[in-house]
Amino acid sequence: MDMRHHRRVPNGVRALTLGVIPVIMALLAWAGIGHLGAQPAWAASPHVDVANLNSDINPGTARFLQQAIATAASDGAEALVIVIDTPGGDLDSMKQITQAELASAVPIITYVYPPGARAASAGAFVALSAPIAAMAPTTRIGAASPVSSTGSNLDSTLLKKIENDLVAQITGTQNRYGRNAALAARMVTDAASYDDQTALREHIVDLGARSLSELLQRVDGRSVVLSSGHSLVLHTAGAALTTLTPGLFEALYSFLLDPNVVFLLFIVALIGIYLEISHPGAIVPGVVGGIALLLFLLGAGSLSPNWTGLLLMGLALVLLVLDVRLPSHGVLTVGAVISLVVGSLLFFNSNQAEHGPGVNPWIVYLMAAVVGLLSLALVSIVVRAQRQRRPSGTEGMIGARAITLTPLTPSGRVNYCGENWAASLVEPYTALDEGCEVIIVAIEGLRLYVRPDQSSGGGADGTPTVPPSAKEDSQWESLSL
Template identity: 45%
Template structure:
């Protein structure tokens, strides 16, 4: 139905206003409507405006609440596999922070670890105890373990679960080399660990006596016995099964009691970022050893060839990364010193003629240092024996063959140009009295004999060059002071007739010549 009012030649379509008013929409007044002049008058077009407003209100009323529901129905999943160290601790802390920021219903730590550093373990436990979001530790997948530091982390969880064919325990503290800590210090550390794990077990309502025995006696349990002895809360096949089983449980957090609602929750994995993966890779003892070897090799190349730049840059970067990596590992400084000594001996072999003795000493020193470098008997803290053998052999060959050949090439007398002719042996092609011709390096040269006549066919040795003229002497293989090669020197001598061109002499010959001049 169309209703209208007339004012001169202007007409206003009011049916839209009536419908708008019936809906009770705000802002439904004539001044909010767009007026368009037509040939017969002005028609108010309000239908498009109403549609846009309706869509906006629908989005605000329905879409936004659903988005918030998706965020709050999440369960954050953190996957930990490997040694507990500062990198792993930072990753777990970031996962718990993410769960709190997104108001997730829980955070699940999927754990598989042989143990690790106590300081990193304590950082993780402190963050778990302070979490406002329930923390679930799930020892998984099949074949995984929560040993040593992993036992403490599992005990600190609001809910502890294990997958089939997993185990927990063996939490006795050991020194950096994997051995028992003896005497008073060992007793103090053990008692401190017992107090901590009993406190965690009591806080979470678990078997504190078994927890103490895991520390004092290194006891371990499989998943079924762990559930039966109240060490963990339940056994689950996978993460979805875990979330269904813990749904409806009430747990205590610093923010107060929380009833878990995880049956229909969406699992959102929080994986390690690039920097965390890179730092975790550096914490591998094998990577640390490779970086150290690369750094030492590159830096020795830079020191032996100043200005090469690239070896220095690569060596400096590798050395800094190696120091960071070794800082997370229990290293033996005697082993580190032996590795340095091995590189020094390899370098000395290139500079000094030792008939291989220095190289042999370098192999022995670097090999022993490599075996001693990591001060731990734990398998996950050791350097691969085949890797040690390969690196030591490669470094030894590199220094003795590659670097040695380069140094010998630098020491070699120039083989071209005027300098290359000094010390060369040729044949007289004419009588030198004192001038004549000689044949050297496949070419005929004008030559001047510096001592007496030299007959055609006699061997001569070049002692000096002046333009295209050579100064030669009769070459006698056994004659002292006139043997060619890199050990001879070029000097000038004088006699009563003036200055001769340079002669190829040794120190003994010069002394004899100087004595002759004084006479």
């Protein structure tokens, strides 16, 4: 495996928003205080902490192992065992882990386990950065040549630069612990990989063990020199085991470190904030967009991105908002989509050689198309609304409904929008009962001229309700040219 370098809102909606936000905040608060499990009841007695590295090496696993080392140092553990089965990961995260191992105040034992497991690529550096490195039968270690996150070769100049740095790191570590530095360096320069028997025979690692309990028996009584120069004798035989596991925050943090997830969070934030600015008072899009934006910043800050790309992504939001406000007829939306695509690829994918994988370009293209179509649809709605002739004053009353307050014979009173108006029936209507619906057809001063609603039947005197339009049609039919 490669070494990746890594308007008024309805009451129901308002109530739902006000109910969901406290729940989300409570979960985030709970996650914020999450830690590597509760301290065991035997924390004060001799015990050994165990942390599992069984996934890709990324900022999430780096954070977990750094905290595991700190926990082991604070809870009085005799040692911390890091059980390794990983294909590797990005350089930045690997360096954070190895630095924490080399500076640890508690003895660290790395153990490639179970049988068939591997400490490949960046995992080899993690395994060899501990004072004691062990392997189970049929495991392997090595293949640490740097490549891009897609598995392709790096530029020759960049490759030489990274190789020299990694060779110096692994050579210095092996010399510090008195292990074979030359064969370890070949893991980087020649992508060499060694099985457990070869690694033990050539003293690339310290010892082999079939199980964790056997490992603790074999390291018991060994002397370990810490970074402070202090020497400790291990007392691990029969010690209780405490397994450290990631807390809720670590799990959430690891999830947010996926560049594709981070990008999708930005899209949610972009759409939510865009809709809130375009339709002030909607509340829900603004709340969702704000939360997504904060989560995006949390994830993006750990990916070592290109911040120039973020400016282009922000420019996309500005252009989308301006397209609603200005008569550009979608031109600014096209510019926003281009800015979003270029900015996203630059933001996530310009530093893959050293900082890990980037975002999938097809996800960028798809989401950019979604944002563009959404913006164009909203712009078209705004343009149609601006072009629509909006009746006002008495023009807005024509065709509206009113309720008769008194019988119309043919004149009387009607109720229109809570107001009492004088009204008269238009011919051929002669009478209408109280409480009937009428349609306003004309206004003269303070008097309304109305006709019965088609669904209200005939008048009080049995006169059929013939609409004025029918009368006009009959008049036209009687004419000839």
